[in-house]
Amino acid sequence: MRRVRQAVSGGSYTKNRYRKTHQLQRRVSALVFDERHSQIRARDFAVINIRLQWPPTVNNYTTVARGRKILSDRGRKYKRRSILELMEQHAPRGLKGRLEVKIDAYPPDKRKRDLDNLCKPILDSLQDYGMFADDEQIDVLRIRRREITRPGHVRVYISEILPCALT
Structure with missing residues (x-):
């Protein structure tokens, strides 16, 4: 399991790195949702x-x-x-x-x-x-x-x- 996590994260796996990645993903998904509804052309x-x-x-x-x-x-x-x-x-x-x-x-x-x-x-x-x-x-x-x-x-x-x- 550790090797899979290392391959996905691109380096040594730490809880802090996972937390930062998860926060980044939540931020991106929130921004994508906002962008779909903002109708900017x-x-x-x-x-x-x-x-x-x-x-x-x-x-x-x-x-x-x-x-x-x-x-x-x-x-x-x-x-x-x-x-x-x-x-x-x-x-x-x-x-x-x-x-x-x-x-x-x-x-x-x-x-x-x-x-x-x-x-x-x-x-x-x-x-x-x-x-x-x-x-x-x-x-x-x-x-x-x-x-x-x-x-x-x-x-x-x-x-x-x-x-x-x-x-």
């Missing part, structure tokens, strides 16, 4: 404004296991927390057209960072949440460094591009 918004936590670096986002590139533990935790944050903010799903994404990055400290490394974890989380089908829909992507705040976070602004605006 993507087309109702001109610009979608989302606040997410500071993403892990690309070096910590993926790892290599058995010759394949997979999400690391930090990457999986970031995706889970980001999807919960999106549900709590009642972010819409199913954007269809061409998109413009602006990211304001508020770093947690003064370390040197490449801004282009922020995009992958953020866009993957938005795609897994179902905000858009594929990040291929994004035609305009802008990233801007802002002032230092603790803990660091990012603001994501998403808007649909009108067909006449592409030329």
Whole structure:
């Protein structure tokens, strides 16, 4: 039985870990219930404004296991927390057209960072949440460094591009 629990939890089994996982599942199910009844549609918004936590670096986002590139533990935790944050903010799903994404990055400290490394974890989380089908829909992507705040976070602004605006 212990080995089954270890395989499911991804590590050593503790009561605390089980409790946290159970609390997370209850939170997600409550948010899913709320979202089904909230009737928020993507087309109702001109610009979608989302606040997410500071993403892990690309070096910590993926790892290599058995010759394949997979999400690391930090990457999986970031995706889970980001999807919960999106549900709590009642972010819409199913954007269809061409998109413009602006990211304001508020770093947690003064370390040197490449801004282009922020995009992958953020866009993957938005795609897994179902905000858009594929990040291929994004035609305009802008990233801007802002002032230092603790803990660091990012603001994501998403808007649909009108067909006449592409030329």
